[in-house]
Amino acid sequence: MLTTNVQFLSAEIMDVLRLFGAEDRDFAHTFRRDGDNFINIIECGGECRTFSDIWRPRDELEFKRFAKRSAKLAFYLLLSQESGKSLPWGALTGIRPTKMAYGELAAGRDFAPLFKKFCVSGGNIDIVRRVLAAQGDIYRANCGNGEDIFVSLPFCPTKCEYCSFITAPVGAVEKYIESYINCLVEEIYSLKGIISRVNSVYVGGGTPFCLSAEQLSRVYGAINSLNIGGAEFTVEAGRPDTFTPEKLEVTFRAGVNRICVNPQTFSDKTLTAIGRKHTSEQTFRAYEMASQYPFDINIDLIAGLADENIIDFSRSLDAAITLSPSNITVHSLCLKAGSRLKESVSRLAVSDIDGMIALSREKLTASGYCPYYLYRQKYQAGAGENVGWSLPGRECVYNVDTMEEICSNIAVGAGAISKRVYGGGSRIERLASPKDIPTYLNKYKEIIEKRNELFA
Ligand code: SF4
Numbered sequence: 001m002l003t004t005n006v007q008f009l010s011a012e013i014m015d016v017l018r019l020f021g022a023e024d025r026d027f028a029h030t031f032r033r034d035g036d037n038f039i040n041i042i043e044c045g046g047e048c049r050t051f052s053d054i055w056r057p058r059d060e061l062e063f064k065r066f067a068k069r070s071a072k073l074a075f076y077l078l079l080s081q082e083s084g085k086s087l088p089w090g091a092l093t094g095i096r097p098t099k100m101a102y103g104e105l106a107a108g109r110d111f112a113p114l115f116k117k118f119c120v121s122g123g124n125i126d127i128v129r130r131v132l133a134a135q136g137d138i139y140r141a142n143c144g145n146g147e148d149i150f151v152s153l154p155f156c157p158t159k160c161e162y163c164s165f166i167t168a169p170v171g172a173v174e175k176y177i178e179s180y181i182n183c184l185v186e187e188i189y190s191l192k193g194i195i196s197r198v199n200s201v202y203v204g205g206g207t208p209f210c211l212s213a214e215q216l217s218r219v220y221g222a223i224n225s226l227n228i229g230g231a232e233f234t235v236e237a238g239r240p241d242t243f244t245p246e247k248l249e250v251t252f253r254a255g256v257n258r259i260c261v262n263p264q265t266f267s268d269k270t271l272t273a274i275g276r277k278h279t280s281e282q283t284f285r286a287y288e289m290a291s292q293y294p295f296d297i298n299i300d301l302i303a304g305l306a307d308e309n310i311i312d313f314s315r316s317l318d319a320a321i322t323l324s325p326s327n328i329t330v331h332s333l334c335l336k337a338g339s340r341l342k343e344s345v346s347r348l349a350v351s352d353i354d355g356m357i358a359l360s361r362e363k364l365t366a367s368g369y370c371p372y373y374l375y376r377q378k379y380q381a382g383a384g385e386n387v388g389w390s391l392p393g394r395e396c397v398y399n400v401d402t403m404e405e406i407c408s409n410i411a412v413g414a415g416a417i418s419k420r421v422y423g424g425g426s427r428i429e430r431l432a433s434p435k436d437i438p439t440y441l442n443k444y445k446e447i448i449e450k451r452n453e454l455f456a
Pocket residue numbers: 155156158159160162163164165167205206207238239
């Protein structure tokens with residue numbers, strides 16, 4: 001158990017303990033400040049270690065931020081020295097690396113020295129630098145300007161073993177789908193009065209292609225009534241077994257210019273193990289169908305699925321690269337509460353994941369892809385990250401805007417979270433819709449009113 005004399009440091013320290021699987025051990029922590037000297041004393045197993053470093057906060061807010069950083073760093077150094085293990089993102093937890101980098105650049109400093117202080121690997125400093133370069137044009141154009149629209153279709157054919165998302169297996173909620181679309185369409189119409197310049201629209205899931213072509217058309221029709229102009233329009237179509245020529249045709253005719261084919265792996269054995277009902281052959285067929293249209297296509301892969309080793313992952317990577325989509329997103333497996341796998345796996349092996357991530361960087365770079373957005377999640381295997389890779393000039397605006405939180409996001413549907421972003425991200429107000437479908441159906445009018453107030 002962890003005890004500390006400064007309660008607001010507790011959650012931050014726990015994040016670091018979790019990285020090393022040390023959350024069940026006993027630590028007594030004391031934090032002291034002596035001028036600019038931040039001192040962390042850690043007692044554990046009869047030993048006492050003191051770590052001190054220099055931070056120069058300008059105000060109370062910055063003091064708290066720096067105190068958290070110094071405590072995390074102290075625990076990271078202790079556990080890293082003790083275990084002989086260093087982690088690729090060092091003591092960086094609970095903050096998006098790119099946001100931290102932008103913070104340093106805004107203060108007129110390079111971000112590398114701060115990252116080095118946090119023991120971030122040279123490879124990760126390099127990838128952040130490449131991400132900032134690749135997303136630079138979108139970032140500059142949209143920081144503090146316009147808004148993005150998210151439309152939630154939280155249905156999937158079945159629930160994947162590792163999924164903690166709110167999505168519902170379509171069979172279990174079939175009776176609600178028509179009502180859901182009616183409410184969703186009403187919500188979309190209600191946005192007319194609050195949008196100004198739409199940067200992008202993202203219809204996400206779940207698996208939006210769970211709906212029929214006719215149901216998708218109704219959702220697209222409502223979106224197009226908003227006069228989104230030439231905004232980027234993405235549909236995260238989803239699992240390959242839901243693709244049909246009719247759905248692709250209505251999607252294209254609605255003006256959608258980006259779609260996602262999300263196999264996660266090209267191994268049939270793994271697909272069965274994670275609870276998917278499709279094969280890699282269906283992925284190739286879905287891709288072939290989608291490539292009849294001039295969509296930018298994204299393929300999602302996950303490193304660390306089931307019992308996959310680096311050879312399995314390498315095969316999936318090669319298969320995706322051979323198809324030559326404009327975007328490939330590589331996720332490190334993340335097991336949050338709510339996923340079935342979380343119940344059976346207490347700790348994630350890290351050895352192969354590091355290799356898989358390194359391999360993805362090497363192969364995608366060699367194939368002409370650039371990393372253009374990056375984020376990390378709690379409980380991610382190997383303390384890794386998710387990276388969106390793009391052929392030059394084919395980056396997804398929505399992903400950059402939402403990951404960097406540089407402009408407002410107006411989100412409709414169950415489980416959607418609207419964010420009003422002020423000053424390019426200096427302040428954010430949020431509004432969450434109910435995740436449960438029946439509750440959403442009862443409350444959507446209330447949500448419309450609250451959203452109108454938030455964006456008034
Ligand atoms: S397809 Fe995606 S959203 Fe749907 S159950 Fe699987 S992981 Fe979850």
